[in-house]
Amino acid sequence: MDFDCSERTRDLIARLDTFMEEHVYPVERERHEFVIDPANLWKEWPGLEALKEKAREAGLWNLFLPHEYGHWSPGLTNLEYAPLAEIMGRVPWSSEIFNCSAPDTGNMEVLAKYGSPEQQERWLKPLLAGRIRSAYVMTEPQVASSDATNLEMSIVADGDDYVINGRKWWISNFMHPATTLLLVMGKTDFDAPRHAQHSTIIVPKDTPGITVVKHQRVFGSLNSPGGECELRFEDVRVPRGNLILGEGRGFEIAQGRLGPGRIHHCMRSIGQAQRALEIMARRVENRVAFGRKLSDQSSIRQDVARGFCEVEMARLLTLKAADRMDKVGNKDAKDLIAAIKVVAPQMAQNVCDRAIQSHGGMGVSDDTPIAEFFTINRFVRIADGPDEVHMSQLGKQKIREYNASNAR
Template sequence: MATPLLGQVPPSHRFDAQALLSYLQSVVPGFPPPPATIQVSQFGHGQSNPTFLLEIGHDGKRSYYVLRKKPPGKLLQSAHAIEREYQVLAALDAKTDVPVPKVYCMCNDESIIGTPFYVMEYMQGRIFTDPGLSDLSPEDRSAVYRATAKTLASIHTADVDAIGLSKYGRRENYCQRQVDRWAKQYLASTGEGKPDPDPAMLRLISWLKNHIPEEDSKPGSRTGLVHGDFRIDNLVFHPTEIRVIAVLDWELSTLGNQMSDVAYSCMPYYINNRESPGPAFYGFDGGAPAGVPPQEAYLTDYCVAAKVPWPAETWNFYVGLSLFRLAAISAGVYLRYLQGNASGGKGSDLAGEFALYLTKTALKVAEEKSALPPAPLHLSDASGMDLRGFAPSPTVERLMKKLVRFMEVYIYPNEAKFNSHAFSDQRWTVHPLEAELQNKAKAEGLWNLWIPADSAALASKVLAVEEIKSQSANNKDWLLGASLSNLEYAHLCEIMGRSMFAPQVFNCSAPDTGNMEVLLRYGSPQQQRKWLKPLLEGTIRSGFAMTEPDVASSDATNISSSIIREGSTYVVNGRKWWTSGAMDPRCKVLIVMGKSDLNAALHKQQSMILVEMDAPGVRIVRPLTVFGYDDAPHGHAEIVFENVRVPADNLLLGEGCGFEIAQGRLGPGRLHHCMRLVGAAERGIDLMRNRALERVAFKKPLAYHGAFTSLLAECRLKIEQAKLLVLNAANQLDLHGNVTARGAIAMAKVAAPRMALKVLDAAIQTHGAAGVSSDFALAHLWASARTLRIADGPDEVHLQTLAKLELKRARL
């Protein structure tokens, strides 16, 4: 496979290729078996861990793999940690939309090829080693930089807690540790028997230590996964499209302050190749060529995609840190060159001069008043979001119009039919009209709108959606929704909340949305194939069994149901109630929470497991009613589990992970309820206005009685207040994830049902006797809203969370 980046393996990096071939045949599934042949060449780009292309021949066919290993010889402490590269690649490939190659194996046995190594997928594409992109048109240059900014944002918005990287590094004091680490490694590259330390570098180290941003010690919107060496030449682009298909070289990745990544990706704007003795891939030749966006435009694309604030106040530091770190690395490369261990060889002799140039450049940036202008007009300094604030984007506005029309044409006119069916002898069957409307929703692209953008990308991977599309006679573009943020979905969810029957028509109803989220983020590939795909398609439904009648379930540590391992199965025993969805004839699986180890720490005793509805020992005791409504055919069941044997493969994530899964599930789920409650209140105030204008009492319409006008104004005030809380919580969830947003979610969870009850009560009062009947939607909406002061955590629990956060602020 010809590529200008490949060459012969130098003597210092050669290894036993046949030993490697035998090892890979024994450990990598699907690897070409004997008598396969192997040919090894080395990528010459970069000066880090040696990287090789493995060309495997078998039966006249060729397959390609990439091997990455530690360099030979004595290494600086903590450098070249390829084990961490393997860990982060495996996590990102499995559970995010970050484009990375698939990894096949990690080998720490130095007897195979002399050093630890890992093997990954070979990504056939283009690598641009010139940041000026001289071979591209100006239009393509612009597109490459936009794709680069969005790819970096995708890394920074990855939920490290959800993908198993929560312990990949310390998030706070990242810049402090970076300055200390690279200062130490720089000093280790100088001194007795080595090059002398540069006085300017010592001055730069002192400046950096004295200018570390205050935000570095407070994890927040800028903290998360850090690539550590993010630049264009570490990206693989599609062979013909301007699209990133792989991010390479994760050696320096960790958790920490992500703005350091952003500044490092901007190095070409500060390094002038006409003055620099370093590699051309670090800078522009006298300035950015036509088409390459100015730094401010590139940063704007990143800030919008990552939803973070404009970094003007601290930009000098981050650029200085990036140049300093690169200088320290270059000094290490130069030392390895002197010792004969540089991985690439070419240009290593100039690395010492390059370190001096970088240091001089960093000090110049440090002395500037501000390396960045104020935020562009279309960015907000406070949030990094578009000045439209919480208003819907043009894409969401189009979806809102379609959704409103769908509700007006298909949902509201059929509510009476659904309601009559729910009170008939056939109420535990599905009304045939529901399937018909679901097909219309799919056709109009209004299906699975709840799926966040990161989850949609994740689902594409785990379900091979492109393959599903190509093999199906029916186009399934509808399967993964519109890839919206939580904030964007809030506007649509509100519209659905105006009818009790709407969410299920769009496959956006609880508990299925929460259960699908659980399977997406925590399910095994086997569990996803069996349950997630039919749930996404709407061919089955599910239930969530957590609440118990005999304990105060608002404290989930009280849950007494048991999930005990016996050989290759788990045995489930217990009694659950308010298992919504279990009465539905389409319900095929339950997610059950119970205790698996009474001797573990309090919040590690619980596990979650998938239990099939028809498993022996699962017995529905009765349907429960909510203020007289049994919500057929969906229903809320009381269920007994008597020695239910479940395959061990049905356990979610692992024993003791029940609370972790519950928190990941309940954050977005709680907020969906709040979004729908705003819609319920909007429906109430609409009906209230219309009724008051139509009805005459004491010789004038109700709308013109003073008592009504005050009541109407108060209702609007309450709706707007609650809506802003809900939108803010959705925005916080998008920016920071469940943990940081828990206070905003708790406020919305308390305020939204209280508000909805007040507004719906006022609407009922305006309707008089008709308001409490089933002739209008108000009574059913009110009953549902009242339960949500209890469901997913009662008000008292959320108020306690808010109080704890307030007290914590007092101690800071």
């Protein structure tokens, strides 16, 4: 494994760092104040489109899409993208500036990998151009959706259409004003083998029969402008041509979608942890309590040192997972993807917790981004599968693997 950045990656890192310094960090507070103002609920900050245009012009666009997606991709590997996603993660909303934000990234990968030419023309192209946004509609309130085979929404063929009925919740990005497209997972055959019952279908957001049951708060926030929603689908009718790949392929699509999404979360988590550690270091160097700088306290130095070690370990595991994905594919790298999905958000949560403590009361305010980083990573420990599911599957895989080995 060689984790030295290629010349192309070094150039992109330098350009992205410059872009963040010149265009993103200076407006971070302005954007934050806009989106938390109740008068601006479900509205995007007005300065976003200008920044997206600057990012396009700078060649910092769609960097997430791996090279194996051919002409749709800018040609980066997962390993090359990792340090770029880390930089974007330092300001969590900034990924959208570069058209690299979830859930759009996963939906674009699905359409690029599995979509028909017609689906790609109608939906993938405007997503890649950043003209529309999307949501992934999977989780359901009445079942444990961490086991995707539990999903019960029905997708029933009826003439030239499919008719969809059921409930979904924690649907991120549904309220975003640019969201036009939903990728919906449900059952097309309740009697098929367990992993062949589900399908994934494209549903335009404005299709009749979709109702917002409630807006769901995450740690007290509505997360405008995208939000999380509980939805009801009642006799929602879409054309048969909206089905992706074919009936019974939904579980396969979901697994293919979630692997890259999980590691992207981890890349951004590392950026947040790194920034929290840097903010902490500056704070303790400039704060005096009981006649001594906080940075002179041994316990504070140990917290900074521990944070550095943890960030570096998680970063290396992320790079190893990305390198494995590039060399052998997502399926054969699933052990490392699971491992880093468990490690990175918990690591970021720990680092942020210490950074919060070193700031005292300021740490739990929004005067710094650290409290937001903490809550994001607590949420990420559930998003795309909770820690317990990843550890259970990883443990099962390693027990089987080690018992098959003759090593002593």
